[in-house]
Amino acid sequence: MEKDMTTTVSKLATEAKPKGIAMNRVPLKSWNCRFDHRYEQIKQVGKGAYGDVYKARLKPEYCTSEEEEKSYFALKKLIATKSDEGFPITSLREIQFLKKLNHENIVNLHDVVVSKQEGDNRDKRADVYLVFEYMDYDINGLISKKVEFTSANIKCLMQQLLTGVKYLHDNDVMHRDIKGANILLDGEGTLKVADFGLAKQYDKFRKMYTNKVVTLWYRAPELLLGSHNYNKSLDIWSVGCFMAELFIGKPLFPGSVEAKQIDLIFKLCGVPTLESWPSLAYLHAFSELDLSPSPDQREKFFKKLPTYSKTLDDQGIDLMLGMLTLNPDHRLTVDECLEHPYFTTEPLPCQKSELPKIEGDAHEHGVRVEWKEKLLAEKQNQQFSSSRNYRDRDNNRDYRRDDRRDDRRDYRDRRDDHRNSRGHHRDNRSHKHHYSGHKRSYHDRERR
Ligand SMILES: Nc1ncnc2c1ncn2[C@@H]1O[C@H](COP(=O)(O)OP(=O)(O)O)[C@@H](O)[C@H]1O
Ligand SMILES: [Mg+2]
Secondary structure, eight states: OOSOHHHHHHHHHHHTOOTTSOTTEEOGGGSOOEEEOOEEEEEEEEEETTEEEEEEEEOGGGOOSHHHHHOOEEEEEOOOEETTTOEEHHHHHHHHHHHHOOOTTBOOEEEEEEEOOOTTOTTSEEOEEEEEEOOSEEHHHHHHTTOOOOHHHHHHHHHHHHHHHHHHHHTTEEOOOOSGGGEEEOTTOOEEEOOOTTOEEOOTTOOOOOSOOSOGGGOOHHHHTTOSSOOTHHHHHHHHHHHHHHHHSSOSOOOSSHHHHHHHHHHHHOOOOTTTOGGGGGSTTGGGOOOOOOOOOHHHHHHHOTTTTTTOOHHHHHHHHHHTOSSTTTSOOHHHHHTSGGGTSSSOOOOGGGSOOOSSOBOHHHHHHHHHHHHHHHHHHTOOOSHHHHHHHHHHHHHHHHHHHHHHHHHHHHHHHHHHHTTOOHHHHHHHHHOOOSSSOHHHHHHO
């Protein structure tokens, strides 16, 4: 792995930038990508802050073998650009990470292509696509479809996920957005970590990273409390939240805003003390925290879940407690997680081929579209009679609202991150404007 990709990206951006192009944009012609019109899109499978993802295959006339005819690809369309405007430097960073990373549990980037330009018309928009191997499911899609995982299934998924994260951490890469929608599974049961849009090379000498990273529900407490000096352990917190979600079938900490998020965490994990987390005193939000003692409910919580207790054994609880440790210095490392007795106690992890399969594919976006269609049909038929329907509808609305908020935040995060990489540390200066504080309300923050 190259030590610091940020330098390369910034160098590319500054060296190859003609006049009139914004600082965070890279002109397409400054790097080598082919114009390509060989793929045909089948359907949309993903929608994110930075582009849509489509299931695609090679057009029959370009297939040279039967195998190629049967292969599918995922095309991630980056922001549509005018050919002389370029596209965001964060996307270039994502490509650079994907090109360097090569592991069975990390998604495989085949190619980067630009949709065919017709004629010489400079105003014609060019679409840049990342071409990936196609993965049948993302874990959020499976959870939303109420797929049930046995204890052995969850062990197999967790082992593969942690193996992928170990590869990243061994190469000093922080993923910074681990969550079900970014964890993909293929028909053979191989799990792959995807979406490197927020990934960052960890440098132990660097003292400043933006803390506006990781989707809120999976964001580690040190980030929520304003740390800029975090390390790879932030990914382990997200993995812990994800593991809990596999057991309980819904997000563990579904906060709507930062203050609510930290409240939910403290309610379950207890309020930290300076004995349990000495460096808490150096965090920006320390003076605003209400540190009245509150018991750690995690063990009780996981044990008392009657529906899930049949699949959640003591070793599983112990591993989750280790990952969901408030003090990042005491949190388990990825090696410690993989060596945890949870993986060697009966029932052992199942074979990949034994993981549950469903008809067709399942991605978070598809499930959301299905929900929307269902809601629309329900509305049209005026069938909101049962309370169950009302509950589903409300959950769905919250989910979509959170998602839109996530999209806006993702954009701000990536922008701040980009500015940081240019040495501006803007998020440091503006931190107090962003942080809502443990005691302040969301509306106070919005007004400021
Ligand atoms: N290789 C792939 N195969 C199948 N689906 C994919 C693939 N890559 C991404 N997706 C789907 O598209 C969604 C968005 O892709 P992602 O890379 O996470 O983009 P974003 O940065 O916009 O979140 C994912 O949650 C997943 O459902
Ligand atoms: Mg994503």
